[in-house]
Amino acid sequence: MQRRGFLAAGMAGAGAMAFGSVWSQASPPNFGMATPANPGFRSVKVGSLEVFALQDGISRRPLGEEFVTNAPLDQVKALLASQALPTDYVDIPYTPFLVVDGGTRYLIDTGFADNGPAGTGRLRTHLAAAGFKPEDIQHVIISHYHGDHINGLRLRDGSLAFPNAKVHVSAPEHAFWMDDARMEAAPPAARGGFMAARRVFGSLPRERLVPFEPGAEVAPGIRSVAAFGHTPGMSAFTVRSQGQSFTYVADVTNVPSLFARNPDWSVTFDMNADQARQTRRRIFDMLAKEKSLAGGFHFPFPAFGTIEAAGNGFAFKPLAEG
Numbered sequence: 089m090q091r092r093g094f095l096a097a098g099m100a101g102a103g104a105m106a107f108g109s110v111w112s113q114a115s116p117p118n119f120g121m122a123t124p125a126n127p128g129f130r131s132v133k134v135g136s137l138e139v140f141a142l143q144d145g146i147s148r149r150p151l152g153e154e155f156v157t158n159a160p161l162d163q164v165k166a167l168l169a170s171q172a173l174p175t176d177y178v179d180i181p182y183t184p185f186l187v188v189d190g191g192t193r194y195l196i197d198t199g200f201a202d203n204g205p206a207g208t209g210r211l212r213t214h215l216a217a218a219g220f221k222p223e224d225i226q227h228v229i230i231s232h233y234h235g236d237h238i239n240g241l242r243l244r245d246g247s248l249a250f251p252n253a254k255v256h257v258s259a260p261e262h263a264f265w266m267d268d269a270r271m272e273a274a275p276p277a278a279r280g281g282f283m284a285a286r287r288v289f290g291s292l293p294r295e296r297l298v299p300f301e302p303g304a305e306v307a308p309g310i311r312s313v314a315a316f317g318h319t320p321g322m323s324a325f326t327v328r329s330q331g332q333s334f335t336y337v338a339d340v341t342n343v344p345s346l347f348a349r350n351p352d353w354s355v356t357f358d359m360n361a362d363q364a365r366q367t368r369r370r371i372f373d374m375l376a377k378e379k380s381l382a383g384g385f386h387f388p389f390p391a392f393g394t395i396e397a398a399g400n401g402f403a404f405k406p407l408a409e410g
C-alpha cells in the first residue's frame with residue numbers, strides 16, 4: 089500500500105530537508121539529542137587507496153506513521169525492538185566519505201555545512217581531525233541532490249566550502265532538479281529541493297561542474313553505479329584497487345536497521361518507491377554475494393561494514409572498532 093504519491097512524498101521530503109525544517113521540528117527535546125560519533129571519522133585501506141567515513145552529524149527523528157510509507161507503525165516498531173533499538177525515534181546519521189589516492193582526494197557527498205539542523209555541520213571538523221583541509225579536496229562527487237547530500241557544497245554565506253574542487257554530478261539527476269518547468273509545475277511545498285539545487289549549483293562555473301552518466305567511471309578506480317528510485321538519477325559508487333573494493337550505496341537504504349532488514353519497505357524520501365525497492369534488492373544482492381566492504385550515508389557509525397543476507401532481506405554488519 090502506498091500512502092503517498094510518487095513525487096509528492098519524495099519532493100516534500102527533499103524540500104523540507106533543504107531548509108532543515110522537517111528535522112528541526114522533528115527533534116523535540118523530550119527525546120534528547122543523538123550522540124555524535126567520537127572521533128567522528130574512520131579510515132579503511134582499500135588496496136592502495138585510503139577511504140574515510142566522516143560524520144557530518146545525526147538527527148533524531150520521532151518515529152511516526154509517515155516514516156515507512158508502506159508498513160504499519162507497530163510492525164516498524166517491532167523490527168526496531170527486535171534489534172534492541174529505541175522505538176519512539178530513529179537516529180539518522182549523515183556520513184560523507186573521502187577517497188584518498190596518493191595526493192588526490194575525492195569527497196563523496198557533503199552533509200549540510202552550516203545550512204542544516206542542530207547536530208549537523210561537523211564534516212569540516214572531522215576532516216581536520218583526519219588531517220585534511222577543505223582546500224585539499226580536488227574533487228567532490230555527488231550521489232544525488234537531496235539537501236543533506238549537497239547543501240554542504242556552499243556555506244550559508246554562499247561561499248564554496250571546497251574552493252578548489254571540481255564537482256562531479258549524475259547527468260540525469262542534474263537534469264531533473266535543474267529543469268525550470270518541472271520546478272514551476274511542482275506544488276509550493278515541493279519547491280525547496282529545486283531551490284536548494286539552484287543555490288548550490290546555479291552559479292558554479294561551467295568548468296567546475298563535471299556531469300557523468302551513471303555506470304561510467306568518474307575517476308580512476310571510482311565507478312558510478314546507476315541506483316535510480318530514491319531520486320530519478322541517484323548513483324552509488326564502487327572504488328577498486330588491487331583486487332579490493334568498497335561500495336558507497338548513498339541512499340539505496342535509509343537506516344539499514346529498517347530498510348536493509350526489510351528492503352521492501354519504503355522510506356518517505358524515496359521518490360519512486362517501486363524503482364527504489366528494485367534498486368535496493370539489486371545492489372544489496374550484489375554486495376552480499378561479493379562480501380565486499382560497503383558504506384552508506386545513513387548507516388550507523390563507523391558506516392563501513394558488510395551486507396549479509398538475512399531472512400527476507402539483509403543485515404548490515406558494521407566493522408569492528410579499532
Ligand SMILES: [Zn+2]
Nearest residue numbers: 234236339385
Ligand atoms: Zn540522504
